[in-house]
Amino acid sequence: MIEDQPSPxxxxxxxxxRELVRSQLQALLERENFEGxxxxxxxxxxxxxxxxxxxxPIQMQAIAFRxxxxxxxIEVYEYLDSSVQQELIKEFKHQDVLDIVDKMSPDDRxxxxxxLPAKVVRRLLNQLSPxxxxxxxxxxxxxxSTAGRIMxxxxxxxxxxxxxAQALERVRSLANVKETIYxxxxxxxxxxxxxxxxxxxxxxxxxxxxxxxIAKREVIFVHTNTDQEEVARIxxxxxxxxVPVVDSEQRLVGIITIDDVLDVIEQETTEDIYTLGGxxxxxxxxxxxxxxFQIARKRVVWLFVLLIANTATSAVIAGQExxxxxxxxxxxxIPLLIDTGGNVGAxxxxxxxxxxxxxxxxxxxxLATISRETIVGILLGAMLGLVVILWAYFxxxxxxxSLVVGISLLAISFLAAVAGTALPFLFSKLGLDPALMSAPFxxxxxxxxxxxxxxxxxxxxxxx
Amino acid sequence: MIEDQPSPxxxxxxxxxRELVRSQLQALLERENFEGxxxxxxxxxxxxxxxxxxxxPIQMQAIAFRxxxxxxxIEVYEYLDSSVQQELIKEFKHQDVLDIVDKMSPDDRxxxxxxLPAKVVRRLLNQLSPxxxxxxxxxxxxxxSTAGRIMxxxxxxxxxxxxxAQALERVRSLANVKETIYxxxxxxxxxxxxxxxxxxxxxxxxxxxxxxxIAKREVIFVHTNTDQEEVARIxxxxxxxxVPVVDSEQRLVGIITIDDVLDVIEQETTEDIYTLGGxxxxxxxxxxxxxxFQIARKRVVWLFVLLIANTATSAVIAGQExxxxxxxxxxxxIPLLIDTGGNVGAxxxxxxxxxxxxxxxxxxxxLATISRETIVGILLGAMLGLVVILWAYFxxxxxxxSLVVGISLLAISFLAAVAGTALPFLFSKLGLDPALMSAPFxxxxxxxxxxxxxxxxxxxxxxx
Numbered sequence: 001m002i003e004d005q006p007s008p009x010x011x012x013x014x015x016x017x018r019e020l021v022r023s024q025l026q027a028l029l030e031r032e033n034f035e036g037x038x039x040x041x042x043x044x045x046x047x048x049x050x051x052x053x054x055x056x057p058i059q060m061q062a063i064a065f066r067x068x069x070x071x072x073x074i075e076v077y078e079y080l081d082s083s084v085q086q087e088l089i090k091e092f093k094h095q096d097v098l099d100i101v102d103k104m105s106p107d108d109r110x111x112x113x114x115x116l117p118a119k120v121v122r123r124l125l126n127q128l129s130p131x132x133x134x135x136x137x138x139x140x141x142x143x144x145s146t147a148g149r150i151m152x153x154x155x156x157x158x159x160x161x162x163x164x165a166q167a168l169e170r171v172r173s174l175a176n177v178k179e180t181i182y183x184x185x186x187x188x189x190x191x192x193x194x195x196x197x198x199x200x201x202x203x204x205x206x207x208x209x210x211x212x213x214i215a216k217r218e219v220i221f222v223h224t225n226t227d228q229e230e231v232a233r234i235x236x237x238x239x240x241x242x243v244p245v246v247d248s249e250q251r252l253v254g255i256i257t258i259d260d261v262l263d264v265i266e267q268e269t270t271e272d273i274y275t276l277g278g279x280x281x282x283x284x285x286x287x288x289x290x291x292x293f294q295i296a297r298k299r300v301v302w303l304f305v306l307l308i309a310n311t312a313t314s315a316v317i318a319g320q321e322x323x324x325x326x327x328x329x330x331x332x333x334i335p336l337l338i339d340t341g342g343n344v345g346a347x348x349x350x351x352x353x354x355x356x357x358x359x360x361x362x363x364x365x366x367l368a369t370i371s372r373e374t375i376v377g378i379l380l381g382a383m384l385g386l387v388v389i390l391w392a393y394f395x396x397x398x399x400x401x402s403l404v405v406g407i408s409l410l411a412i413s414f415l416a417a418v419a420g421t422a423l424p425f426l427f428s429k430l431g432l433d434p435a436l437m438s439a440p441f442x443x444x445x446x447x448x449x450x451x452x453x454x455x456x457x458x459x460x461x462x463x464x
Numbered sequence: 465m466i467e468d469q470p471s472p473x474x475x476x477x478x479x480x481x482r483e484l485v486r487s488q489l490q491a492l493l494e495r496e497n498f499e500g501x502x503x504x505x506x507x508x509x510x511x512x513x514x515x516x517x518x519x520x521p522i523q524m525q526a527i528a529f530r531x532x533x534x535x536x537x538i539e540v541y542e543y544l545d546s547s548v549q550q551e552l553i554k555e556f557k558h559q560d561v562l563d564i565v566d567k568m569s570p571d572d573r574x575x576x577x578x579x580l581p582a583k584v585v586r587r588l589l590n591q592l593s594p595x596x597x598x599x600x601x602x603x604x605x606x607x608x609s610t611a612g613r614i615m616x617x618x619x620x621x622x623x624x625x626x627x628x629a630q631a632l633e634r635v636r637s638l639a640n641v642k643e644t645i646y647x648x649x650x651x652x653x654x655x656x657x658x659x660x661x662x663x664x665x666x667x668x669x670x671x672x673x674x675x676x677x678i679a680k681r682e683v684i685f686v687h688t689n690t691d692q693e694e695v696a697r698i699x700x701x702x703x704x705x706x707v708p709v710v711d712s713e714q715r716l717v718g719i720i721t722i723d724d725v726l727d728v729i730e731q732e733t734t735e736d737i738y739t740l741g742g743x744x745x746x747x748x749x750x751x752x753x754x755x756x757f758q759i760a761r762k763r764v765v766w767l768f769v770l771l772i773a774n775t776a777t778s779a780v781i782a783g784q785e786x787x788x789x790x791x792x793x794x795x796x797x798i799p800l801l802i803d804t805g806g807n808v809g810a811x812x813x814x815x816x817x818x819x820x821x822x823x824x825x826x827x828x829x830x831l832a833t834i835s836r837e838t839i840v841g842i843l844l845g846a847m848l849g850l851v852v853i854l855w856a857y858f859x860x861x862x863x864x865x866s867l868v869v870g871i872s873l874l875a876i877s878f879l880a881a882v883a884g885t886a887l888p889f890l891f892s893k894l895g896l897d898p899a900l901m902s903a904p905f906x907x908x909x910x911x912x913x914x915x916x917x918x919x920x921x922x923x924x925x926x927x928x
Contacts, residue, residue: 300848377883
């Protein structure tokens with residue numbers, strides 16, 4: 001008997017829903033009840049089917065996949081993780097693989113081919129239909145993370161001389177094969193991009209009008225070599241559903257739709273967050289790699305760089321050990337000073353790096369921003385310094401030591417705020433990624449100066 | 465003479481383009497050449513006009529704004545920063561303000577009203593046209609950052625019994641007043657959401673068909689109280705152009721389009737990045753506030769919490785000062801150990817927090833992930849520890865001290881990796897934001913244990 005179809009409802013979380021479908025599907029497949037399994041999947045969205053299949057035991061994945069209709073199979077396949085896509089390619093008969101790969105949209109196919117072994121890619125490429133092979137070779141010819149690589153060639157282009165009625169007829173006939181029919185691009189005889197029209201505009205125009213009369217001429221476009229992060233910024237700022245891509249001759253070669261931009265943004269954000277945290281690995285593959293040695297090897301590189309920067313602190317203290325020898329109490333506050341300085345620096349660098357990324361803060365305002373942050377750093381250092389003086393006195397009973405600790409904290413907060421603000425600006429000016437100057441690095445730099453100041457103040461105030 | 469119109473081209477950066485337009489516009493306005501100024505703005509996108517106006521001297525902003533056509537003025541107004549929007553409201557004659565505010569889309573108007581003083585909002589609300597007042601009061605009635613607050617009421621709903629031809633006619637007539645015409649929602653007599661149809665599907669259907677025959681029944685929707693971050697995740701996962709919003713009775717009340725979701729994502733990402741960096745302020749308003757005392761006061765709260773956590777380290781060291789007294793060399797390596805532990809912890813917490821956020825890592829896999837990270841932490845600690853042993857010997861000439869430092873580093877790396885992984889999971893399980901367990905906090909926690917281990921190892925190995 002077929003179980004109740006789960007209806008997509010936000011009352012259950014989507015994870016619970018997918019888990020429910022997966023367990024039901026697995027049970028049906030184990031009993032070889034293929035009719036029941038097919039019926040189970042009918043109301044489920046392709047995105048969710050893909051997630052469910054990925055969670056099945058590997059030997060069941062191909063079986064589950066074959067339950068789908070041809071069209072649905074292609075959509076589901078496009079949503080699968082690349083590791084599952086590759087697994088299925090191995091499982092399928094050659095012709096089944098070709099059928100799917102040939103019908104995928106070019107950008108998803110290019111993304112899949114990026115992950116497959118070169119031998120498999122060559123074989124598949126040779127057997128694609130000519131138009132699809134051409135589209136794919138075009139995309140793969142562009143650098144990764146550029147507009148050319150992430151675009152799709154499945155757009156609608158209209159001649160200047162088309163009437164609105166002809167254009168609508170064209171839209172109808174192509175509605176099921178193009179990535180989007182909501183933006184229509186006007187091209188001349190040499191495929192140069194000359195205008196854009198929305199379906200909304202087309203529907204509200206007279207059917208006898210010529211499209212060139214109603215098209216918008218000031219088209220916002222990107223080049224094939226525009227960085228994907230810039231593409232994302234443009235789509236986000238202008239609220240476009242799609243943005244056209246032109247080559248160096250200004251010829252229209254593809255479009256990037258807003259849903260693909262969402263994926264780009266997620267990818268880029270993960271990279272930024274990782275860089276801020278001092279992780280230099282390949283972005284969002286972290287949890288899919290199982291080779292722990294490889295992970296450790298990648299992470300240790302940046303840790304080494306930071307370690308070397310940090311050795312300076314030990315050299316400074318070792319060189320002035322006699323101060324500690326005389327006033328051992330000073331050693332107790334080293335972690336507190338360092339951590340607080342690190343926290344202030346982390347705050348400053350976080351807001352500046354994010355501001356630079358969103359273009360809310362500009363290089364030309366660098367000095368103004370640094371001055372602002374410096375004052376904030378002094379205010380913070382003063383507030384924290386006062387509290388710390390009291391704590392230090394409570395712990396060690398010496399006003400001299402307390403004063404040294406308190407003033408050092410003020411100085412370190414000041415330094416940390418300056419460094420946390422100025423270093424990202426400096427890197428941005430040098431054309432480097434400001435996110436590299438994040439908390440881990442700022443802390444290491446500030447610590448050396450902080451320790452120097454601490455010991456110097458101790459010498460001064462405690463007259464050592 | 466009118467200068468050459470700058471054409472929107474990615475050859476110049478958009479910042480340079482806007483600066484160009486701004487300087488030209490300002491020059492024309494200073495010479496009171498209003499015709500020239502109008503012509504200058506014709507080919508410029510509303511988004512860019514808004515950015516340009518925001519950069520003009522305040523007294524010129526209203527003048528520039530009045531150059532725009534009615535329709536364009538509304539679009540540009542919706543794109544302005546809320547501070548500029550408020551400034552213009554003060555400048556305009558009352559009727560002009562009403563005209564704009566009445567014609568804005570409801571979600572943008574709600575966003576503006578959120579920022580205006582309550583008195584102004586009441587006055588404006590009273591004078592809106594009834595439908596617009598109703599729409600706005602509806603939105604403002606919902607909690608901030610929920611679907612109900614960010615949705616728009618300008619969608620197209622169809623009756624089950626409409627024919628395709630009737631539906632298309634409806635779409636045409638409403639094409640210029642609705643937020644999107646590409647998704648059409650089927651409702652019953654009581655406004656319950658019963659199906660969805662894309663314009664694509666409508667265009668490819670027979671004009672005599674009834675929409676209920678071609679509508680998709682399994683609709684993915686959200687509730688008015690769904691968190692905006694969850695809305696963004698749904699839109700991103702399912703690649704929708706819009707998602708419908710229903711109330712507790714399952715009645716359709718609004719939609720959220722994908723371009724608004726992009727803004728939500730940017731906002732939420734900024735909040736996440738700020739939280740990771742230990743900044744607890746109101747997200748993306750950081751650089752618009754000019755009250756530095758207010759900024760410092762907000763930032764100091766979390767710094768205080770961390771400071772208190774850190775006082776434990778000074779208490780531990782102060783309590784065992786005699787160890788430092790006997791082997792002063794030990795003090796030299798405290799910063800190095802603490803910073804390296806902090807860096808390892810930062811890496812681990814960064815990847816776990818981001819993974820939790822993207823649902824790439826799940827609570828039920830917590831133990832597996834923690835074990836993974838622990839092994840990586842040990843590997844990292846071993847590699848770094850070896851190097852540090854050599855450095856410590858080079859600096860202080862004592863194998864005993866070097867061994868203490870090296871083994872401590874291994875232990876601290878292990879602790880940092882465990883804490884950096886486990887604490888975010890713990891917070892997630894408790895229903896709190898895992899991003900609070902980021903580097904600054906992890907470091908403070910690990911340092912206390914790290915210092916304890918360091919001094920205990922020293923006592924053990926150096927037989928103190």
